[in-house]
Amino acid sequence: MGQKCTDPFIYLDYNATAPVRPEAVAATTASLAAVGNASSVHTAGRDAASTVDQARERVAALLGCLPNELIFTSGATEANNLAIRSAATHGRSLVVSAVEHPAVSEAAAAVANSVAGKVYTIGVHRDGTLRLDELEEALAASPVLVSVMAANNETGVLNNLDLVVRLAHEAGALVHSDATQLVGRLPIDLSKLRLDLLSLSGHKFGAPQGVGALFARRGTVPAIRPLAYGGGHERGRRPGTLNVPGIAGLGAAAQAARRDLEQEAARIKVLRDRFETEVMTAVPGTRRNGHPDQRLPGVSSLTFDGLPADALLAAMPGLAASEGSACSSGALEPSHVLLAMGLSRDEADCTIRFSLGHATTADDIDRAVRCVTYATHLVRAALHPNTTTTAPAHSGGQEGTRRHDA
Incomplete structure (x- = not known):
């Protein structure tokens, strides 16, 4: 029993x-013990900026992208909203899968409504993989953006992003992926996987909570439209004083995850x-x-x-x-x-x-x-207080009694 x-x-x-990984605890603690705004030009500020730069390089190494293609955020929810808002244009449709996190599906619905656009939702098979026929049908509407998660947060099912990117780019659409559950758990190389936008949260792979990033490919993504206004931080794309301790922890966790x-x-x-x-x-x-x-x-x-x-x-x-x-x-x-x-x-x-x-x-x-x-x-x-459980263990394979049809 x-x-x-x-x-x-x-x-x-x-x-x-x-x-939180020990390496991230150490990096965050060291940054908390220091002082300095990463936007300040004095020595303390330059030290904080150096910490941010190092973390940006470490996250970029984990993703296989350029450091200047990363925008630090509070996490994937903010990154998803930033990506979808930036990609949407008036009257254009968006495509998402039926199993996206609400940070994608609700953001897409809100943005589409604001620009008089439409959201096409593509279904999944019984095993959780995408219905590619529905994707191709949605792409016929010439959407501006396709947003498909890299790995599902409830089942872990992986999507074939290479194929999604190829089909979407052939239709003239940008591709965003909420890669929150994939980054730091399986290899990803954005120098080969031609995603236009990617979101991540550090706390899924051992960084502190409250820090993440948006990857925006240089030269292919339209101007990032900030969600808030009031500063030139992150090259004007995400205003607000940088969370240096959190970013330091994110960089350390990325380095530790990449190592093995x-x-x-x-x-x-x-x-x-x-x-x-x-x-x-x-x-x-x-x-x-x-x-x-x-x-x-x-x-x-x-x-x-x-x-x-x-x-x-x-x-x-x-x-x-x-x-x-x-x-x-x-x-x-x-x-x-x-x-x-x-x-x-x-x-x-x-x-x-x-x-x-x-x-x-x-x-x-x-x-x-x-x-x-x-x-x-x-x-x-x-x-069932009057029932004795004596049924034999299932012996029909790893899926139990349910079929998972493709």
């Missing part, structure tokens, strides 16, 4: 936020696969959501047949996981991502996202499996 979650706490919610990116991804994938296999074996009826291979190495979306996610999470207070996006926690509506993939409302309500990362250990996984198994038995017993 597994066992209760006991100390130490098990953290499997990296898609909400990752633990591929090795860490492989290690985390092994842990994720073991977690899924053992949980689906121990808990009959458990199903995995999303493409089995085309996904982030550390994300596992599991549907527990007939077991409400909120009850399961309450039964394992020593384990951090999520019903879906942390930004929508507490919402009464089920996940729009899972519904777009064809899950029923009941299935979506019985789904938990587990996400692993740089500090996850094999012991964490061993204890998490026991904890989840115990919670499922506890909740099932509470829901």
